[in-house]
Amino acid sequence: MVKLNKIRSLSEAVASVRDGSHLFLSGFAISRNAIAVAHELIRQNKRELTLSQCIGAMDADLLVGAGAVKRYIYGGGSLDRFGPLWNINRAIEQGAIEVDEFSGLSMALRFLGGSLGLPCIPIQSLLGSDILKNLLNKEVPEVKVTECPFTGEKMVLLKTLQPDVAFVHVQKADCTGNAIIQGPRWDEDAAKAADQIVIVADEIIPTELTPFLVEEVRIPAGRVSMVVHQPYGAHPTSLYGVYDYDREHLTEYASMARTPDGMQEYLDRYVRGVKDFSAYLEAVGGLEKMIRIKADALKKY
């Protein structure tokens, strides 16, 4: 039986993104980031993007640093102990991007509601905070303080989120789009909230194998538009069970991103100045580095 082959090249998949789109990228701090996608979005000079994430990550920081982002909707974030999200914090401080700042769970519920096609969803955190005060002061309200009509409890009603395209880096996928995510999956609902899902898989598995791994399939083929095969596509962030984060390169990034000039130099050296993601992988240490960060079979990092 012929199976629909959704495999596309990274550049084809990214070329389908229109300027001004609302994108979701799968990163969480320094884990399972859609780094290859962020690089290609920058190389293809995509502009005026809206990005949304539960927790900010390096993939978003790269895009903000490259000036590709108009609006960022998120719940806070960092590069863990490697440092803050320098570009995002700087853009917020300078008013260079529009920012809607929420909490982790309020973003997660907005995505969950979006994944279910619900127009709104309630939450009972945010109340009393300056996060809420800031959001209520905005002209385009996406939050409303109200009461549950059944219990009378106070609650915050949130408009749900449905990105145009979600780029989700995963450990394995088959060519029809069934995607396996191992470890925590902070991005599962956000992916399903999106109108189009592009799976970026470190490994492509044969469709015959999928039923045997069914308990680990987190995004079903029927929701997936394209599949990109991109080994090490999350580098320098970690891919649980496949490779560890690259401590050396993250340290270099955090140090260069500290200043606008340093960030431009980083982009020139590793993103705009290289032909493609393979050339980036060579530039950061190639095969030798990839062997060094290979995950231990038991520890998974």
Place this chain on the structure above:
Amino acid sequence: MVKLNKIRSLSEAVASVRDGSHLFLSGFAISRNAIAVAHELIRQNKRELTLSQCIGAMDADLLVGAGAVKRYIYGGGSLDRFGPLWNINRAIEQGAIEVDEFSGLSMALRFLGGSLGLPCIPIQSLLGSDILKNLLNKEVPEVKVTECPFTGEKMVLLKTLQPDVAFVHVQKADCTGNAIIQGPRWDEDAAKAADQIVIVADEIIPTELTPFLVEEVRIPAGRVSMVVHQPYGAHPTSLYGVYDYDREHLTEYASMARTPDGMQEYLDRYVRGVKDFSAYLEAVGGLEKMIRIKADALKKY
């Protein structure tokens, strides 16, 4: 390191249920029902129960047939081609129980919202139906037709559900309560919606093994109050990957449940008239039957 041992006997776990409680049982039609729990609830003569399920199943039909149920909240259901839920349909026709009838997804969203501690959750089905009309006519409203304050779309706001206790039959669990569900898991959110979760496991696995099966753990120990070890506890319904449904016994049940007298005879023969679930298993064919319904390793049924 000492691990908290939550293992209790079936009779201890069921004894903790107070008359008048709101229970969730894990059955869906003829699959993964909490049959051993339903039997023990009947033997311990629990009364005035409220039951809720996305889709009605044999475990609920048994309890309604035994007169243990005051109120049933559900989204429709059957015994698949073995027949209708005779006791539940009869009780509805005769007005013998209070019934709140919803749809499958509206029940699922009420449980999802309950699992997240949300007081209410919207849905955009039910509109225009007699299901909704009936619910709106009730004195205690749990549904409200309203509009999304952000989009203006019509929606039905549902009060969420939080059962007092969920009894969930699963393939495997460890003694701390980490529960593995294989195959579809229509009951996962309903379980998490409950205040207390009692896991009934066909097999107990050592805690050392749990991290290796982590991708299949669906209910985490931190939410579980008790663990009951009850092999074949879903019989005569199927347990995916472990045993098939018992065609012979389901046919007998569907035939006896057709009349009130037949149902009482069934309960006398297989539930009230036997000492415990082991005696029931002997009465329905014992070891020979259990070997016959063992699941095929590839097909899982």
Place this chain on the structure above:
Amino acid sequence: MPEANYSKGEIMAAAGAREIKDGQNIVVGLGLPQVAALLAKNTHAPNISMINEQGVVGFSPVDPAVGMADPRMWYKATYFNSFIGTLGSFLHRGKVDIGFLGALEVDQFGNMNSTMVGGPGNTIRHFTGSGGANDIASLAKNIMIIMRHEKRKLRAAVQYITSPGYLGEGNLRQSTGLKGGGPWRVITDKAVLGFDRARGRMKLLSIHPGVELDDVLENTGFELLRDEQLPATVPPTAEELKLLREVIDPTGMYI
């Protein structure tokens, strides 16, 4: 009239299968819907995603099942989740192209009843209720109903609206706030019916070979819209019959 070399179930399955396009997401139930979807999958639509409401997607059954809760229906599934993962993040998210439904009764507006019918005196008989049917009818882009063509089942008005069709004449469905496209095909053992979606009323599209127009009209409890020229339903091909009989339903459980 030549004696047909196929059964009623076989032409219903073939007619249903032809309405399916490759790559679609389809919610199917037991019986003829599943047979029709599998026939499409085995012929022109190998890449459809079949969805079982309680949380099973991408299955390829090889043994006849007794219902959706039968693990035979889940064989070689590529995705397990819950109602939330099927009726939620597929259906309510607007990503189900076709929802197959059955019903005790369907009316001229495509409204469906699977809950109750009146019995003798003031009694009612209560049946299965909704399950996912109300949700599917409310939210899928297209609803396909497969049923026997009988006057008591194709009624002017159903006794209970479990699952909404167009509700009444005109744009009542939209003004009620329902987001799915509504009823689209009714495949019976006599004909293929569709809808004038603007008017919300059922329309005769084609009559199965060997069936007379009067037979269709007499066994329908309301006036059917129809064009002057009525084609005959294309009968199942030899390839389709071979697949149905040898691969999809070899024991003849459903067809």
Place this chain on the structure above:
Amino acid sequence: MPEANYSKGEIMAAAGAREIKDGQNIVVGLGLPQVAALLAKNTHAPNISMINEQGVVGFSPVDPAVGMADPRMWYKATYFNSFIGTLGSFLHRGKVDIGFLGALEVDQFGNMNSTMVGGPGNTIRHFTGSGGANDIASLAKNIMIIMRHEKRKLRAAVQYITSPGYLGEGNLRQSTGLKGGGPWRVITDKAVLGFDRARGRMKLLSIHPGVELDDVLENTGFELLRDEQLPATVPPTAEELKLLREVIDPTGMYI
């Protein structure tokens, strides 16, 4: 004053660990919170469930990590899910007993700021923001804060309320609709602080051995409630120190 044979980090970890009861569900972050929770787990509370906000539960790390996104934090986890599976079906469901939080600033009502501080002129400096902190502060039964005891960090009022404490004097927290119990302990390198929960104000509970009361008061930016008799914080035992140094944080990354 005898020179203590333990570090500030060690007494903070020990003081934090003692506040934990066996069987509790605890949301922990990187660093001292994780060290305190692991110390409790290795001593009197072997059955706590440690929860990492992005969807990891029941982990037992053996290598020092750089943050919650570091798979070293997930080692031997017994449950993976998403924010929804941790901050949703544990926290918002009312099933988190203790939430550990850090902050740039904490005020007398336990309000926390992790978002921004004023810089020179009219500028602001933007930091990490909430992550799950606002949700945890809003919804956990008890909030435990571990931080350095400095006047600029323990302020009369925070510059931005990222995560609500008692908001102000009295029952402002409850009337705002917040369901969690609110701040409960602040463990610093000088003292263990708690709250008068009825009044919503921070209260000095014990002072670490070797620290003077004045030292505490001078380094706190507001008036602390306190009883006349103030006990000394119980120092870490030899067993606790051995566990901290040899098992939980052998490289001394956090303590």
